[in-house]
Amino acid sequence: MASAFPDALMGADRPVIMELKPRSANGEDLFRGRSPAEIVARYEAVGAPCLSVVTGRWFGGDADLLAEVVTCTGLPVLQKDFITKEGQLRAARDLGASAVLLTAALLPRAALARLAERALALGLTPFIEVASPAEVEALPSGEGCVVAVNNRDIRNRERGDADLDRSHRLLPSVRLTGTPCPVSASGIDDARAAAGLLSAGYAGLLVGTHLLRAGHLESWCEELDQLRRTTPAPRPGG
Numbered sequence: 317m318a319s320a321f322p323d324a325l326m327g328a329d330r331p332v333i334m335e336l337k338p339r340s341a342n343g344e345d346l347f348r349g350r351s352p353a354e355i356v357a358r359y360e361a362v363g364a365p366c367l368s369v370v371t372g373r374w375f376g377g378d379a380d381l382l383a384e385v386v387t388c389t390g391l392p393v394l395q396k397d398f399i400t401k402e403g404q405l406r407a408a409r410d411l412g413a414s415a416v417l418l419t420a421a422l423l424p425r426a427a428l429a430r431l432a433e434r435a436l437a438l439g440l441t442p443f444i445e446v447a448s449p450a451e452v453e454a455l456p457s458g459e460g461c462v463v464a465v466n467n468r469d470i471r472n473r474e475r476g477d478a479d480l481d482r483s484h485r486l487l488p489s490v491r492l493t494g495t496p497c498p499v500s501a502s503g504i505d506d507a508r509a510a511a512g513l514l515s516a517g518y519a520g521l522l523v524g525t526h527l528l529r530a531g532h533l534e535s536w537c538e539e540l541d542q543l544r545r546t547t548p549a550p551r552p553g554g
């Protein structure tokens with residue numbers, strides 16, 4: 317079902333896509349001896365609505381990691397890789413992914429539109445990542461897609477600092493694409509900043525490094541819940 321991933325996220329009490337990424341872009345070991353199954357169990361224990369699995373080799377991932385995660389969870393899974401060909405979409409579907417990353421910075425406009433359309437036809441949700449106003453403007457319709465603002469830059473392999481203001485600045489134009497599910501991704505660690513993004517109107521957040529490093533995942537989640545109870549809700553449509 318093409319909408320399993322966004323439906324799970326938008327229906328969640330705590331809309332955080334929790335990521336499995338073996339290494340940071342700087343080479344830090346993020347699994348630290350834990351198996352993918354242990355990390356999945358940890359995420360499920362705090363009620364993750366859906367997961368992201370990085371299969372890109374810059375981050376130490378591969379297709380086996382995705383296959384393994386899919387066998388140990390029933391949650392919808394996003395495959396994060398640098399997809400440029402239709403064959404990679406079929407492979408993602410065959411491995412059991414529910415959503416696939418399409419990176420606007422890497423794909424010419426027509427190719428992005430074609431891959432998004434093909435993904436939807438295969439029952440996969442396109443998770444389209446953008447990082448600038450020009451990329452948002454060039455997007456095909458966001459209908460049926462997640463549109464995610466990446467707070468880091470893929471052009472420098474995500475090694476630079478994250479700019480969460482980018483998510484705040486781009487939200488109005490992301491909404492104009494027609495996506496039902498705007499997401500802010502990368503570099504989110506502080507629970508207060510996370511609550512601020514949700515209160516601004518993001519339907520979900522994608523967090524990897526911080527959750528993988530966190531000694532107390534539960535306390536981060538509880539802090540986020542607490543802050544959300546005390547931060548104003550977004551204005552309808554605003």
Ligand SMILES: O=P(O)(O)OC[C@@H](O)[C@@H](O)c1c[nH]c2ccccc12
Nearest residue numbers: 370372396501502503504523524525
């Ligand atoms: O670990 P972080 O800073 O919370 O970021 C997660 C995710 O957004 C990041 O891993 C990512 C963003 N774009 C990607 C493209 C491929 C692989 C991974 C990514």
